[in-house]
Amino acid sequence: MENFLSKYHKYLLIIALILSSIAISIRGSDGEVKLVLHNYPTIITLLITVSLFLVALYFHINREKISNLSNQIKEQSQFNDDGIHALLHELTERQREVYDLIISGKTNKEIMAELFIEQSTLKSHINQIYRKLDIRNRRELKSRIKR
Numbered sequence: 070m071e072n073f074l075s076k077y078h079k080y081l082l083i084i085a086l087i088l089s090s091i092a093i094s095i096r097g098s099d100g101e102v103k104l105v106l107h108n109y110p111t112i113i114t115l116l117i118t119v120s121l122f123l124v125a126l127y128f129h130i131n132r133e134k135i136s137n138l139s140n141q142i143k144e145q146s147q148f149n150d151d152g153i154h155a156l157l158h159e160l161t162e163r164q165r166e167v168y169d170l171i172i173s174g175k176t177n178k179e180i181m182a183e184l185f186i187e188q189s190t191l192k193s194h195i196n197q198i199y200r201k202l203d204i205r206n207r208r209e210l211k212s213r214i215k216r
Contacts, residue, residue: 078130085123092116159201167194171207 074081092113094105106113160168163184170180181191204210 074126074130078127078134081123081127081130085120085127088116088123089120092120156202160198164194164198164201167191168198171195171198171210 092106095102096105097103104113157165157168166184167180170183175183177188177191180186181188184191186194199205199210202210202213204213
């Protein structure tokens with residue numbers, strides 16, 4: 070039943086709106102405006118009650134879906150974090166320093182100046198980092214870390 074409601078939950082609001090519209094539908098004649106069902110207050114109350122129940126059910130299902138999605142994102146994020154941390158342990162100490170400077174947004178020139186290394190050495194470290202982490206460029210490195 071829950072899967073059925075979850076699958077068709079978007080229709081709950083439509084049904085609630087239709088029932089509410091029926092309950093409060095008005096008719097005008099001879100200068101008077103009356104509820105169509107004014108002689109049936111029990112039916113009006115029932116329609117409004119069912120409408121409110123459907124709206125509450127809709128929000129409950131949405132809350133459950135959001136909670137499930139949030140848990141999936143947390144699990145996936147934890148899996149990615151564990152995977153990247155395992156790969157980071159494969160880096161040498163110097164590669165880890167270069168990695169940390171790249172993540173902090175430093176340019177190659179800034180990294181070379183801070184670590185007192187030549188461009189060819191830096192390029193070598195960067196290529197080894199990319200190889201070990203199975204990435205192709207800085208943008209991919211930064212996006213993988215932010216996930």
